[in-house]
Structures are given as C-alpha cells and as structure tokens.
Amino acid sequence: MTACAHAAPRLPKLLFGSETRLSAEQIYPRLFDAILEQRLPPGSLLPEQALGNAFGVSRTVIRRVLGRLSDQQVVVQRPSHTAHLAAPDPQQARQVLSARRLAETTLIGLATQRARPAQIRQLRQLVERERLHHERGERCAAIRLGGEFHLKLAQMANNAPLARFLNGLVPMTSLIIARYEAPCCEHCAWQEHAAIIDAVEHGDADTALGLMQQHLDRLEDKLVLEQRH
The missing domain is CATH 1.20.120.530 (GntR ligand-binding domain-like)
Known part of the structure; x- marks a missing residue:
C-alpha cells in the first residue's frame, strides 16, 4: 500500500459534482472517473461515510458502489478495514x-x-x-x-x-x-x-x-x- 493510503482523503461534494441524490449506478462512473483521473491517488482510503457525505447518499449506497469496484479489483476490501484503491505496480x-x-x-x-x-x-x-x-x-x-x-x-x-x-x-x-x-x-x-x-x-x-x-x-x-x- 502506498503512503497515501494511511490517511483518509477529504472528499468534498465539489470533487464529484453531486447536486442531487444519486443512485449507485450514477455514482459508479463518477467515482471511477475520479479514480482514473487520479483525483484520488492510488492507494487512497475510501471511507464509506466520507464518500456518502461527498455524494449526499447513505453508506448503504456507497457500499454497493465499492462492492462493484472490489469485484473489478479496482478497490481492495478486507474485513474490518477501510476500503482503499488498488495501486498496481x-x-x-x-x-x-x-x-x-x-x-x-x-x-x-x-x-x-x-x-x-x-x-x-x-x-x-x-x-x-x-x-x-x-x-x-x-x-x-x-x-x-x-x-x-x-x-x-x-x-x-x-x-x-x-x-x-x-x-x-x-x-x-x-x-x-x-x-x-x-x-x-x-x-x-x-x-x-x-x-x-x-x-x-x-x-x-x-x-x-x-x-x-x-x-x-x-x-x-x-x-x-x-x-x-
């Protein structure tokens, strides 16, 4: 894990441009694009509460998005640990x-x-x-x-x-x-x-x-x- 994974990033709403309540299907491409643009650096922590606040949605919705990204190996999830971005070498x-x-x-x-x-x-x-x-x-x-x-x-x-x-x-x-x-x-x-x-x-x-x-x-x-x- 890279050094930036040791601190949770600040995730203001402006980072993702969420003006209205979004679904998991709408949040997924916005979050993925932010990852690809490296607005969220490789290895960054992805706290459910911080992401929920950024998008104006519940942790349950964020959990579905992170689950999809985890299935695709873009996000790493482990029990009792905050999810973080993959950082392929x-x-x-x-x-x-x-x-x-x-x-x-x-x-x-x-x-x-x-x-x-x-x-x-x-x-x-x-x-x-x-x-x-x-x-x-x-x-x-x-x-x-x-x-x-x-x-x-x-x-x-x-x-x-x-x-x-x-x-x-x-x-x-x-x-x-x-x-x-x-x-x-x-x-x-x-x-x-x-x-x-x-x-x-x-x-x-x-x-x-x-x-x-x-x-x-x-x-x-x-x-x-x-x-x-």
Whole structure:
C-alpha cells in the first residue's frame, strides 16, 4: 500500500459534482472517473461515510458502489478495514494484460458466432459515446467507456465464466492505462473498437481476432511499465 493510503482523503461534494441524490449506478462512473483521473491517488482510503457525505447518499449506497469496484479489483476490501484503491505496480500490470489477452482472444471468436443485431447496435452506441468523450478531451471517461466496450463484447460471447473473468481484468486495465500511459499518446481506441464491431457484425472471426490482437498490442505499446522510483 502506498503512503497515501494511511490517511483518509477529504472528499468534498465539489470533487464529484453531486447536486442531487444519486443512485449507485450514477455514482459508479463518477467515482471511477475520479479514480482514473487520479483525483484520488492510488492507494487512497475510501471511507464509506466520507464518500456518502461527498455524494449526499447513505453508506448503504456507497457500499454497493465499492462492492462493484472490489469485484473489478479496482478497490481492495478486507474485513474490518477501510476500503482503499488498488495501486498496481508494473509487474502486476503485465500479469493483468497477459491474462486479459488470453481471455479476449477466446471471447472474440465466440462473440463473432453469437452476436445479435441488437447487441451490435448497443456496441456502436457505446463506441460513439467513447468517440465524443475522446474528441472533447475527456480522456478518462473515454478510457472507462473503452473498457465497457470490451465487457459488452464479452457478454455477447454468452460464456458467463469467461465474462466474469474478464470483468476482473478490464476495469483494472483502465486503471493501469490511466496510471502508466505515455504522455501525449494519440492512440484512438474508439476507431479500433469500431473496426472490431464491423468484423463481428459480418461474422468474420479471423479478421475480428486479428484486429483484437492488434488492438491489445497497441494498448500495451503505449504503456510505460518500467519500475518507478
């Protein structure tokens, strides 16, 4: 755990921009974006009461959000301990990326076989939102939506164990990208996501697999994973 995990951060409402009472589903992307933007540094404590005050909701609502982030390994929860943010080091980052590649190269073939038109439309809508955030310079929202693209694609494969496995890797990858991406990186993931959708829609498994492998290669290439001192 990093040094910043030893003190609970102050979490004013302005940090998250909550003006009205929010649901757990609305709080999740706001908190995740704050994490990706490193407004909450890696290792930070996440006290339920402080988060509840910041969002103007009960600890029960916050507990649901933290539970979801814990399932995705972005937040670490232990009995009788305050939850804190994960702080993946370069070695952990490489392990996550390697495991993710194994899962995604299997899932993409299944998704190509089983995709339905309604699911393709949902994917295209998601990528359009990702594009808009990218063009507005909202980098971390675009990263989060890019991760959601891969999770939606995994659902299309209709293999629940593999989809659950990926659910514990993709959000962590988003955290890794936010932390380790090289400065001034111009990589536009949404364009590659759009190309993958085209291949899946046409039932072209070989092209979809090749595009996914290239996409994961570029994702890894833009990361600076040497040990930080």
